[in-house]
Amino acid sequence: xxxxxxxxxxxxxxxxxxxxxxxxxxxxxxxxxxxxxxxxxxxxxxxxxxxxxxxxxxxxxxxxxxxxxxxxxxxxxxxxxxxxxxxxxxxxxxxxxxxxx
Amino acid sequence: xxxxxxxxxxxxxxxxxxxxxxxxxxxxxxxxxxxxxxxxxxxxxxxxxxxxxxxxxxxxxxxxxxxxxxxxxxxxxxxxxxxxxxxxxxxxxxxxxxxxxxxxxxxxxxxxxxxxxxxxxxxxxxxxxxxxxxxxxxxxxxxxxxxxxxxxxxxxxxxxxxxxxxxxxxxxxxxxxxxxxxxxxxxxxxxxxxxxxxxxxxxxxxxxxxxxxxxxxxxxxxxxxxxxxxxxxxxxxxxxxxxxxxxxxxxxxxxxxxxxxxxxxxxxxxxxxxxxxxxxxxxxxxxxxxxxxxxxxxxxxxxxxxxxxxxxxxxxxxxxxxxxxxxxxxxxxxxxxxxxxxxxxxxxxxxxxxxxxxxxxxxxxxxxxxxxxxxxxxxxxxxxxxxxxxxxxxxxxxxxxxxxxxxxxxxxxxxxxxxxx
Numbered sequence: 001x002x003x004x005x006x007x008x009x010x011x012x013x014x015x016x017x018x019x020x021x022x023x024x025x026x027x028x029x030x031x032x033x034x035x036x037x038x039x040x041x042x043x044x045x046x047x048x049x050x051x052x053x054x055x056x057x058x059x060x061x062x063x064x065x066x067x068x069x070x071x072x073x074x075x076x077x078x079x080x081x082x083x084x085x086x087x088x089x090x091x092x093x094x095x096x097x098x099x100x101x
Numbered sequence: 102x103x104x105x106x107x108x109x110x111x112x113x114x115x116x117x118x119x120x121x122x123x124x125x126x127x128x129x130x131x132x133x134x135x136x137x138x139x140x141x142x143x144x145x146x147x148x149x150x151x152x153x154x155x156x157x158x159x160x161x162x163x164x165x166x167x168x169x170x171x172x173x174x175x176x177x178x179x180x181x182x183x184x185x186x187x188x189x190x191x192x193x194x195x196x197x198x199x200x201x202x203x204x205x206x207x208x209x210x211x212x213x214x215x216x217x218x219x220x221x222x223x224x225x226x227x228x229x230x231x232x233x234x235x236x237x238x239x240x241x242x243x244x245x246x247x248x249x250x251x252x253x254x255x256x257x258x259x260x261x262x263x264x265x266x267x268x269x270x271x272x273x274x275x276x277x278x279x280x281x282x283x284x285x286x287x288x289x290x291x292x293x294x295x296x297x298x299x300x301x302x303x304x305x306x307x308x309x310x311x312x313x314x315x316x317x318x319x320x321x322x323x324x325x326x327x328x329x330x331x332x333x334x335x336x337x338x339x340x341x342x343x344x345x346x347x348x349x350x351x352x353x354x355x356x357x358x359x360x361x362x363x364x365x366x367x368x369x370x371x372x373x374x375x376x377x378x379x380x381x382x383x384x385x386x387x388x389x390x391x392x393x394x395x396x397x398x399x400x401x402x403x404x405x406x407x408x409x410x411x412x413x414x415x416x417x418x419x420x421x422x423x424x425x426x427x428x429x430x431x432x433x434x435x436x437x438x439x440x441x442x443x444x445x446x447x448x449x450x451x452x453x454x455x456x457x458x459x460x461x462x463x464x465x466x467x468x469x470x471x472x473x474x475x476x477x478x479x480x481x482x483x484x485x486x487x488x489x490x491x492x493x494x495x496x497x498x499x500x501x502x503x504x505x506x507x508x509x510x511x512x513x514x515x516x517x518x519x520x521x522x
Contacts, residue, residue, distance in 0.1 A: 004460050005199040005468060007191065007400040015408070018401055022409025025465060026376065026422055029369040033425050040428035074360065 104182055105127050107140050111231050114117050117205050119405045120225040123153045124185035134180030135294055141176060141237040142226040145186040146193055148267040154271050157201035159398040160386050171266020172278050172295040174380050179294050184232055187222030191239060193271040194402045195219050196246055196471045202400060205459055206315045210252040211496045214456040218248035224251040227281050234282040234291050240271045241371050242475025244279045245487035249451035249499025252489045254288045255281045259506045260482035262308040264299030272378040276480045286515040289316045308507045316513045319352055326359035326444030332453045340491040340498045347522050359440055363432045367476040368469050373426040379411025430480050437481040441505035446515050449474050449498035451487040484509045
């Protein structure tokens with residue numbers, strides 16, 4: 001299907017077509033990649049010297065989209081665990097919609 | 102040229118180019134530093150405090166940046182003058198400059214044809230002489246592609262060498278901010294200012310500082326790898342081959358053809374990654390705290406990526422799309438790593454085809470194929486530059502020079518040597 005790429009508002013009908021088309025494109029791409037499945041390895045995260053030590057002082061900012069930034073208190077771990085809807089000693093239990101703002 | 106002269110020129114000529122979405126009538130700099138008096142245009146997805154970072158979308162039409170991106174802070178600290186925000190493909194989704202919600206950008210170097218994208222306005226602004234240089238962002242070729250079509254220089258720095266703090270992301274595992282300029286020396290100057298580690302971008306790393314004097318020296322004992330890749334437009338291949346032959350003869354450089362296995366799968370690897378990461382990154386545009394809900398105001402290409410990304414990241418498809426693409430990305434990285442043990446740089450056309458007419462009907466697959474030679478550098482994290490190589494019937498053709506990760510200075514040196522031929 002050929003069309004021009006100029007911006008226009010999208011109707012509900014076109015939205016459905018776009019969704020189907022996107023899935024179709026992704027299917028064809030995935031099929032091509034599946035031909036080299038055997039040659040692929042699991043991606044690894046190369047940390048080397050890139051791992052950062054968390055400072056005891058807070059270096060976290062909250063960005064207000066309407067202007068300015070404010071510094072948050074505590075380490076980023078404490079802030080994240082403080083906001084978490086459910087937690088254990090070393091992990092956070094997150095549910096969709098459960099995270100408080 | 103002074104800021105006032107540039108502003109006058111923009112006011113007079115921007116209507117026919119549409120390179121700028123917003124200009125700063127009161128633009129001024131400190132007058133001190135490496136960029137003192139230099140006038141810089143900024144792609145509308147990079148935050149400049151007080152300016153409209155709209156991403157050329159109705160979603161963020163009235164969004165004013167509350168802070169400066171790290172690259173902007175660095176530019177201002179060195180006396181650079183930010184003159185305005187440039188047009189682009191909506192949320193950087195596009196390679197033609199046509200998908201902006203505020204009308205397409207026009208190509209000053211090839212009237213009637215696309216300028217390329219997604220940093221369309223930045224490339225056009227440089228080509229139209231509206232500024233000294235510009236900033237763009239490059240996820241799969243968004244700096245190099247428009248640089249090629251507009252006949253200017255565009256650099257995608259090594260992944261993680263320039264901070265993305267303050268960039269509205271398309272795909273965080275691939276995005277990189279970089280310069281567009283009228284020549285290699287100017288691009289090197291701007292890159293030398295914006296590079297460096299930044300704690301606000303967790304993946305950023307310190308890399309070798311670019312020495313501008315070194316960039317001007319002709320490098321010796323260079324082995325060029327001429328990419329062995331079939332391009333249907335033979336005229337484009339001829340322009341590149343001729344340029345490489347001239348450089349080899351003049352400088353005594355060696356040339357050998359080089360194949361990069363799996364490079365023909367670059368598009369198939371790239372787009373699943375972008376669809377999923379873009380879908381994830383746009384969840385913040387829900388219209389509650391600022392802007393509008395993206396799904397209700399975005400154009401077709403943005404929606405394609407959001408709806409496609411939402412679909413293929415469902416748990417039921419685990420391992421089939423994103424994860425498979427991630428694994429294949431590693432293959433490309435490894436092949437480039439092997440190639441750079443044999444050659445100093447890899448050269449190809451930047452774009453394998455000439456730009457189409459603005460508003461032409463074109464399939465999604467054909468549109469995506471514009472990126473086939475630029476995407477690999479993003480997948481491998483290498484640095485890459487596009488420089489003007491010649492013209493075909495008056496249409497600019499760009500040549501891409503790729504070097505290994507963090508070899509940005511060597512890449513600029515080779516590019517500068519080509520420029521001196």
